Amino acid sequence: MRKHLNPDDIALALSTLDVHDYGDVLQCMRCGLCLPTCPTYRTDGVETQSPRGRVALIKAVIDGKMKASEEFVDHIYHCLDCRNCQTVCPAGVRAGELVLEARYRIEENRTQPLIKKFLLNYAILDQKRLAKLLAPLKIYQISGLQALVRKYDILKLISDDLQFMEALSPKLPAHPLSEQIPEEIPALGVERGRVGFFLGCAMNLIFADTSRATIDNLNRAGFRVIVPKEIQCCGTPNIAEGERKIYREMAENTIRIFADRRVDYVVTDCAACGSELKTYREIFRKNPTFSGKAEEFSNKVRDVSEFLDSVWTPDIKLGPAPEIACFHDPCHLRHGQKLTSPQRNLLNRIPQLDYRELPDEGQCCGSAGIYNITHRNRSMKILQSKIEAIEKTKAQTVISSNPGCLMQLSYGAAHWNKAWNIVHISEVLNRSLRAGEKTG
Amino acid sequence: MNKTFTSRLEELLGSRKVLSSESELLCYSYDATPLTSFKPDAIVRAYNEEDIQKVLEFATQENIPVTTRGSGTGLSGGSVPVKGGIVLVTTAMNKIVEIDSEDLSVTVEPGVITANLHSAVEALDLFYPPDPGSMKISTIGGNVAENAGGLRGLKYGITGDYVMSIDTFLVDGSKVRYGTKCVKDVAGYNMTKFLVGTEGTIGVFSKIVLKLVPKPKTKKTFLALYDDVIDAARTVSTIISRKVIPSTLELMDQSTVNCVEDYSQIGLPRDVAALLLIETDGHPAVVAEEANVIEEACKANNVRTLKMARSKQESDELFTARRMALSALARSKPTTILEDITVPRPAIPEMMALIREVAGKFKILIGTFGHAGDGNLHPTCLTDERDLDEIHRVHEAYEIIFDKAISLGGTISGEHGTGIAKSKYLPRMVGPKAIELMRRIKACFDPTGRLNPGKIFPIER
Numbered sequence: 001m002r003k004h005l006n007p008d009d010i011a012l013a014l015s016t017l018d019v020h021d022y023g024d025v026l027q028c029m030r031c032g033l034c035l036p037t038c039p040t041y042r043t044d045g046v047e048t049q050s051p052r053g054r055v056a057l058i059k060a061v062i063d064g065k066m067k068a069s070e071e072f073v074d075h076i077y078h079c080l081d082c083r084n085c086q087t088v089c090p091a092g093v094r095a096g097e098l099v100l101e102a103r104y105r106i107e108e109n110r111t112q113p114l115i116k117k118f119l120l121n122y123a124i125l126d127q128k129r130l131a132k133l134l135a136p137l138k139i140y141q142i143s144g145l146q147a148l149v150r151k152y153d154i155l156k157l158i159s160d161d162l163q164f165m166e167a168l169s170p171k172l173p174a175h176p177l178s179e180q181i182p183e184e185i186p187a188l189g190v191e192r193g194r195v196g197f198f199l200g201c202a203m204n205l206i207f208a209d210t211s212r213a214t215i216d217n218l219n220r221a222g223f224r225v226i227v228p229k230e231i232q233c234c235g236t237p238n239i240a241e242g243e244r245k246i247y248r249e250m251a252e253n254t255i256r257i258f259a260d261r262r263v264d265y266v267v268t269d270c271a272a273c274g275s276e277l278k279t280y281r282e283i284f285r286k287n288p289t290f291s292g293k294a295e296e297f298s299n300k301v302r303d304v305s306e307f308l309d310s311v312w313t314p315d316i317k318l319g320p321a322p323e324i325a326c327f328h329d330p331c332h333l334r335h336g337q338k339l340t341s342p343q344r345n346l347l348n349r350i351p352q353l354d355y356r357e358l359p360d361e362g363q364c365c366g367s368a369g370i371y372n373i374t375h376r377n378r379s380m381k382i383l384q385s386k387i388e389a390i391e392k393t394k395a396q397t398v399i400s401s402n403p404g405c406l407m408q409l410s411y412g413a414a415h416w417n418k419a420w421n422i423v424h425i426s427e428v429l430n431r432s433l434r435a436g437e438k439t440g
Numbered sequence: 441m442n443k444t445f446t447s448r449l450e451e452l453l454g455s456r457k458v459l460s461s462e463s464e465l466l467c468y469s470y471d472a473t474p475l476t477s478f479k480p481d482a483i484v485r486a487y488n489e490e491d492i493q494k495v496l497e498f499a500t501q502e503n504i505p506v507t508t509r510g511s512g513t514g515l516s517g518g519s520v521p522v523k524g525g526i527v528l529v530t531t532a533m534n535k536i537v538e539i540d541s542e543d544l545s546v547t548v549e550p551g552v553i554t555a556n557l558h559s560a561v562e563a564l565d566l567f568y569p570p571d572p573g574s575m576k577i578s579t580i581g582g583n584v585a586e587n588a589g590g591l592r593g594l595k596y597g598i599t600g601d602y603v604m605s606i607d608t609f610l611v612d613g614s615k616v617r618y619g620t621k622c623v624k625d626v627a628g629y630n631m632t633k634f635l636v637g638t639e640g641t642i643g644v645f646s647k648i649v650l651k652l653v654p655k656p657k658t659k660k661t662f663l664a665l666y667d668d669v670i671d672a673a674r675t676v677s678t679i680i681s682r683k684v685i686p687s688t689l690e691l692m693d694q695s696t697v698n699c700v701e702d703y704s705q706i707g708l709p710r711d712v713a714a715l716l717l718i719e720t721d722g723h724p725a726v727v728a729e730e731a732n733v734i735e736e737a738c739k740a741n742n743v744r745t746l747k748m749a750r751s752k753q754e755s756d757e758l759f760t761a762r763r764m765a766l767s768a769l770a771r772s773k774p775t776t777i778l779e780d781i782t783v784p785r786p787a788i789p790e791m792m793a794l795i796r797e798v799a800g801k802f803k804i805l806i807g808t809f810g811h812a813g814d815g816n817l818h819p820t821c822l823t824d825e826r827d828l829d830e831i832h833r834v835h836e837a838y839e840i841i842f843d844k845a846i847s848l849g850g851t852i853s854g855e856h857g858t859g860i861a862k863s864k865y866l867p868r869m870v871g872p873k874a875i876e877l878m879r880r881i882k883a884c885f886d887p888t889g890r891l892n893p894g895k896i897f898p899i900e901r
Contacts, residue, residue, distance in 0.1 A: 027770055027771060027773075027774055028770075029472065029474065029766075029767060029770040029775075029776045030470055030471065030472050030512075031472045031513060031574065031766065031767045031770075032471075032472060032511055032512060032513040032574060032577050033574070033576065033577065033764075033767055035511060035577045036553070036576050036577045045485070045531055045532060046459065046464070046467075046485070047464075047467035047468055047512070048459075048461075048463050048464050048467045050467075053463075053467040056466060056467055056470070057463055057466060057467065060466055065466075066462060066463070066466060067462070069462065069463075071461055071462065071463050072463060075463055089767070090699075090700075090703045090704075090764040090767035090768035090770070090771065091703075091767050091768065091770035091771045092702075092703065092771040
């Protein structure tokens with residue numbers, strides 16, 4: 001546990017919190033409707049691990065009835081930020097956002113460890129820097145060292161956690177996507193508009209092939225795609241860890257970059273990025289000089305499914321995909337962006353695809369940024385429930401649209417020996433589009 | 441309390457079952473009852489009967505109170521530890537022990553979630569009707585302890601009508617079983633029925649046998665919209681007087697409709713003064729006949745529009761929206777205080793008129809919804825706990841509402857229980873002799889008053 005925590009300072013910082021911004025803490029009438037949807041309440045079964053519990057804890061600290069102790073801080077970090085509680089709360093209490101606000105107040109009042117400063121205040125500002133940080137992992141994979149290590153369980157001898165992180169790490173592409181493609185890619189056929197593509201860090205550095213498919217799908221739908229290479233991180237990791245200064249700088253930068261490119265839309269294939277980009281308007285709401293630009297930007301942001309569902313014409317040709325498939329809703333899509341139908345509409349258009357709904361749809365997979373590393377045991381329990389839910393559908397293909405979910409589900413499938421094809425929706429759609437072209 | 445107390449409890453049960461940190465004590469100091477919070481000294485999560493027994497024996501040695509708790513969704517303060525001591529949580533005892541589809545009964549542990557029981561038995565074409573608003577998280581143990589009702593009460597009755605047998609731990613840790621799986625059982629006093637609704641003041645339930653019925657073959661759902669809330673109330677009495685008992689007959693007034701629509705966005709018209717949600721279920725021929733009577737009754741009472749749900753999904757949406765009513769009302773004001781009066785059905789129009797009058801007189805906002813079909817109304821004050829003057833007026837208004845309900849031959853609580861919230865009004869309703877008798881019964885089971893103290897009986901000052 002980190003030292004230098006001053007409970008009084010944190011309590012003071014929390015006391016100035018404008019609770020009215022969060023659906024009013026007081027408005028929580030403690031009915032408990034959030035309990036059955038909360039992943040941590042489902043795994044732990046105790047009130048401290050529930051949204052109404054977190055609201056009560058924050059309220060108690062604000063009211064001076066409880067100290068902002070180490071225990072309090074721990075509880076604030078137990079939340080996965082899946083926002084399922086906000087989807088189900090009839091009273092409109094924004095428990096998830098309240099937790100993030102509390103994290104911010106906490107982090108402002110304690111010393112930050114160097115590694116965190118390095119990552120959130122420096123590394124994240126430039127995707128080239130991030131790529132260099134991943135270089136050792138790539139050498140490790142290419143050199144065949146990975147195969148040896150995995151074969152002999154070498155890492156287990158050093159540290160169980162290290163072995164876990166190694167198993168979680170995906171296979172990296174030879175080059176980030178930003179180094180493989182030009183900045184502008186023209187539409188196929190008649191041009192219908194200009195789409196700015198927000199190339200998220202994880203998509204660029206890890207899922208390059210997926211984003212290539214996304215761009216191809218956009219081209220095929222008749223859109224010129226502009227991919228600004230100087231783009232920074234969307235800021236989700238910063239917000240999750242209570243960092244806001246660098247976050248605002250990056251957000252401002254992103255808004256300017258896309259304003260300069262004069263695009264009609266900003267599309268992303270990362271659910272987490274999409275959710276964050278859409279909230280930029282809230283961040284700058286109280287800034288008179290920038291709020292208009294932020295509003296304009298957020299209004300243009302679309303998740304890739306949301307966009308394709310709205311622009312695909314009835315005559316689009318799709319090839320068959322004779323398989324059983326299910327869709328795991330990323331929390332950032334379902335609860336963060338309140339999108340449930342576009343991805344289903346698209347998948348249901350694919351001929352012969354036997355689409356099945358997951359039981360308990362809307363439950364988190366436990367990835368939640370770096371939650372699977374910081375709270376591994378609970379994350380694995382949540383993942384196990386998700387794996388069991390997928391199993392019930394008898395799906396062969398598990399589709400999602402967020403890099404964190406894809407990595408977590410892939411780890412889960414390997415761990416519990418499931419031969420599923422775990423894939424981003426862009427790749428499923430791209431395959432069907434290409435097949436449709438051949439037959440059509 | 442002191443450290444040795446919790447450490448001894450941990451030694452007895454294992455540390456994972458005992459919670460006692462500052463945060464944990466805070467998070468078990470409340471349930472869904474407004475303005476109510478009392479911290480326990482420790483929380484125990486029972487995983488089996490042995491845990492319950494050990495906790496009760498320990499509490500007897502230490503002479504401390506024990507308050508049993510399920511998911512903590514009660515609305516009368518039943519699971520709030522008014523006098524501290526141990527909160528005994530039964531949510532981890534959540535096994536459905538047996539579904540007897542030959543003899544139509546189900547045996548459950550107290551922590552089974554009501555909605556989970558519904559889906560388990562409905563998969564076998566069986567039906568457990570009680571469906572309290574909180575059924576997605578409420579536990580059967582809590583439902584039995586509070587004798588919870590729900591939307592289907594008027595046709596199918598309430599929790600107590602389905603309880604066949606209960607295994608109960610008494611305050612000293614000894615165990616008794618009352619009741620059997622027999623439909624007929626008149627051996628001795630009917631202690632099973634007595635235990636239902638005792639709010640944790642008599643014993644701790646460890647196993648419950650519930651009666652099941654065949655799942656209704658079909659149903660029809662109606663939404664009736666009114667320009668006057670009194671017309672809606674009259675429709676209720678009309679339907680009943682024409683000898684039709686719908687499976688659901690729910691009322692929502694304009695404030696409630698608007699809050700519900702704010703959250704659910706299913707297209708409820710915001711300008712109506714009231715709406716009724718009506719459902720009839722059973723054999724298709726009967727359902728068709730009853731649907732005709734319902735339609736006529738609505739038309740006879742100036743219904744603006746009457747719509748029938750076209751699909752199961754549409755009907756489910758309406759029911760979900762109704763179940764959200766209380767929580768949705770909470771979105772308009774910081775504090776939501778609701779009551780649970782019930783009156784004979786012909787008196788509903790008079791009761792609704794009084795609620796409207798009182799709200800105007802005391803200048804407070806009251807949203808009313810409820811199970812109008814069984815006379816059970818939930819007038820809900822939307823207020824702010826920081827405005828002491830308004831809170832005072834709210835209490836004054838409720839005094840009048842309670843008195844009126846009693847004078848109409850009604851009750852102060854239809855389904856939420858007495859708890860802390862209504863103990864003040866109980867003597868007024870049942871009289872001193874009845875209170876004295878209840879106290880004597882309580883003393884028989886719990887002479888030192890350690891099981892859920894501060895509930896049902898008005899606190900003597």
